[in-house]
Amino acid sequence: MTREELLNTYQDIHLVTHPFVKHKLTSLRDKNTSTREFRMLVEELGTLIGYEATRDIETLDVEIETPLEKAMCPVLKGKKLCIVTIMRAGNGLAEGVLKLSPSARVGHVGLYRDPETKQPVEYYLKMPHSVNERTIIVVDPMLATGNSAIMAIDKMKEMGAKDIRFICLFAAPEGIEAFKAVHPDVAMYIGAIDQGLDENAYIRPGVGDAGDRIYGTR
Ligand SMILES: O=P(O)(O)OC[C@H]1O[C@H](OP(=O)(O)OP(=O)(O)O)[C@H](O)[C@@H]1O
Numbered sequence: 001m002t003r004e005e006l007l008n009t010y011q012d013i014h015l016v017t018h019p020f021v022k023h024k025l026t027s028l029r030d031k032n033t034s035t036r037e038f039r040m041l042v043e044e045l046g047t048l049i050g051y052e053a054t055r056d057i058e059t060l061d062v063e064i065e066t067p068l069e070k071a072m073c074p075v076l077k078g079k080k081l082c083i084v085t086i087m088r089a090g091n092g093l094a095e096g097v098l099k100l101s102p103s104a105r106v107g108h109v110g111l112y113r114d115p116e117t118k119q120p121v122e123y124y125l126k127m128p129h130s131v132n133e134r135t136i137i138v139v140d141p142m143l144a145t146g147n148s149a150i151m152a153i154d155k156m157k158e159m160g161a162k163d164i165r166f167i168c169l170f171a172a173p174e175g176i177e178a179f180k181a182v183h184p185d186v187a188m189y190i191g192a193i194d195q196g197l198d199e200n201a202y203i204r205p206g207v208g209d210a211g212d213r214i215y216g217t218r
Pocket residue numbers: 086087088089090111112113114118120140141142143144145146147148149175201209210211212
């Protein structure tokens with residue numbers, strides 16, 4: 001499917017088109033952007049896209065007392081959010097989402113993509129308790145084939161998660177289609193939908209290897 005077909009087919013694919021987001025994504029694409037700047041931009045984008053991804057979380061009215069009178073006012077309802085980072089590149093994005101909700105719980109899923117098979121290999125998993133009662137926000141800057149995000153969300157569902165959202169910065173149309181085929185119930189919040197994958201399953205034009213650029217490895 002093309003980018004337009006995907007957006008027309010799935011109501012819950014949210015492309016975040018704010019000019020600040022577009023500008024910061026362009027800085028990430030630039031090969032001359034430094035490691036320090038890249039890491040800061042990823043975090044900032046986590047906050048901006050995280051804001052959109054949490055727009056509909058529930059509130060409940062409680063009585064408080066202002067200096068002048070009592071009033072019923074909204075507060076966040078239910079258990080703390082759970083932000084799940086797909087390591088390692090997801091960590092920077094998770095820090096940005098945490099700025100919105102500093103008391104959120106954080107889950108870690110360690111996956112690396114095997115360079116030959118392009119399949120994710122799990123090396124770590126740690127989640128907070130009561131996953132079934134929390135809004136789960138899975139974050140990873142890159143959705144290429146979609147296999148890593150699909151596997152991470154499989155694990156959340158195996159643990160009983162029901163309300164799951166996914167945030168990424170750059171997605172390939174192929175990856176979105178694969179993701180939606182397996183997880184049609186998971187809303188996606190995306191910075192940019194790029195042209196597609198190259199022969200090494202890298203997103204084009206993309207940013208290259210996001211993890212390497214965040215941490216200065218290579
Ligand atoms: O959609 P996919 O084809 O699965 O590819 C995307 C995955 O690849 C990257 O991680 P990588 O395996 O490079 O690990 P890293 O974060 O440690 O660099 C990226 O951060 C995603 O997790």
